[in-house]
Amino acid sequence: MMVRQSIGAKLGIGIVLVAAFVLSYGLNEGLYAQDASKPTLEKAFPSSSKCKRCHERVFEEWETSPLSRSIHSPAFRASLDAFLQSPAGKDKGLCFRCHAPHVREFPEQAQLFVDQAKSGDPSLDGVACAQCHLIKQVDRTKQPPEPKYELGSKTLYGPYKDFVQNLAHQSMELGLFQKSDLCLNCHQSVPSAANLGKSNDLLGSWDQSKAVKSGKECQTCHMPEQVGESANGEKKRKTANHTFPGRIGKLRQEAAKLDVQTKIEGDKTMVTVKVQSLVPHSLPTTHPAWAT
Template identity: 35%
Template sequence: MGDVKGHSRWCRSGRITVAVCVLVLVGITGVYRGGAIAQKADGQAPSHDWIDEIEKVFIRSEDCKQCHDRHYEEWKGVREQTPDLKTFGRVDAALLHGTSLESPVFRTVLGVWMQTNPTAEEQRRCLSCHVPSTTVFPQHAEKIAAQVLAGKPQVEGIGCASCHLIGSVEKNGGPPPTFKLQPGNTLFGPYADPEENLVHQAAQSDLYRGANFCASCHFDKVKDVTQKDLPGEILQGTICQDCHMEPSTGSSTSKRGAMTRAIGRHWFRGVVIPGTLLKNRNLQAEWMPRLDIEVGKTGGTVEGTALVKIGSLPHSFPDGDPVLKQFYLTVTAKDAKGKVLAEEIKHFGLPYDKILRGPIPDPFIKGGHTRKVPFSLTVPAGATAATVEAVLSYALIPTPEPALRDKYLATLASDKEREEAKKILSEYTQPRMLTYRAKSL
């Protein structure tokens, strides 16, 4: 939280005059309490009244940067300017919260999905986690979607206020998201002793040290979104923030604060820190999916069941997203020389025209469960199957039907935009292998 006491000490040091110090405090206070129009990155004020309405409640993160510059830079990815981040708005295959609307990946997926003619309510449902302010201002969801599709979002997606205005979560579960925003001048956080300041009120909430805070949007990751702690021996005492907000010490502001206070990085890396897996072999064993095969031969038919298993870790892997992620189970029969005799591909996942129509389905495989997938392969006459192989792969987004893809590409304004969209669709629909199993017959 902001530390105005630090400003005062700075002023008294003689580096700036008291008058200037007062102006700084009054100016910052006016940004929040006065509901002043927040400036865009290019210095231009928003041109629509409905944007002003949103930003009077959801102060832009650029204004928080005045005191919380370290967290701002992490959230925005300023310190991680990798080619992936510049091109796709991601780091290590994880989309940063600060690019939730600006990412070309989100624009492309939303654009394809919009060609399936979702209702206004379905659009609000889609945006509720990408733009939490739509849960307070649902009447503006369609205008926000239109700005994203134009590649010029003027409102902020997941900003500082989106998370720090969460006062509670739904205790009885329910449709995601389960967070409850509390619009006002109070920003919530994990500290028991927030500094008094003239910029905004601050209050501690135990919610910020609970898995249920993250699971209010990332509902697919855990078995029970209402629980503060992750159950089980392997992750006992661990919450989402321990891995995805890299632990550090220091001050949450750039001005002063307790320099030995525990803080977490605000870039929310989506790929778990490798060291966590390396130092906890039980965690690695429980996390990784594995395959087994039950199979038999009857004449020219090879049939059986592929068993997809995952340990009891209370975190779906890999990113058990039941909305966009696609899974492919490829079962292949080969002869003794390795020649492919027959192959069957089982596809699991929603197509674009089914997304957010009706209840959100369960992930492909939940922690502690085994999914049984039957298969039947017909071997050509005169050939003999010697082995059966099973490969489990996944893709990050659905592959659109050619007509749907072309319909979306036709809405883009230039060949450059179309080429970028094609590249995104090609990369993100590419299957990535998870695990493999072979069995002799």
């Protein structure tokens, strides 16, 4: 009798443990649950490491750019923590709509993006190959403008006609990739925040500038063309630079003209400083990186 009771007790404990495991698994699954009719996050937005196999030069350029660290930097983690603790922090996907824009297609997995960023070494990409080259159009009626993706599509979009046919994916030329519209989702405005100036408009009246009217786009300065090779070096052609020069380096040094004049009168020195912006958008912008 004692043996039977012991066996029964063990079975009871086992059933409870299994039930607890199933419940725990269900809760975890629910945390990151997604529509079964949609492709998974990993399939919809493949890792940039897969693109590196054929596009090594572009990958290496991107890897040195600020875009590659959009959710990896300590500054972003600190800002994310501060935001999540604020009253607006209930919208966990807000920061990622720029720093990892594919969260727009998987809003139910916003917590996953938060957990990845907080880990300090996320396996998810932020702003990488798929996050840009899967954009088919940009809706400028929204503020800020919204990128539109085709989930499950094997077609990658870009600015060139002379793409190389390959087995990895289909390619299609899209004029959007030579237009500033492509950049506006993340670079036109930032959410309301303290100490960023009177306006959160990053660019100002850039679209009315002489540069734009003469045919220059964001890519003209921030993705300058260079002579390079297509995937796997199969053909020489013009390629876009993917280091995204801007706030740091030569482009910043050339962004403004500085004139300093001094006038000495007795024991007083008067200094007159004139700063002339040479860029078609606000300088500095209200982006936190410029505000520091």
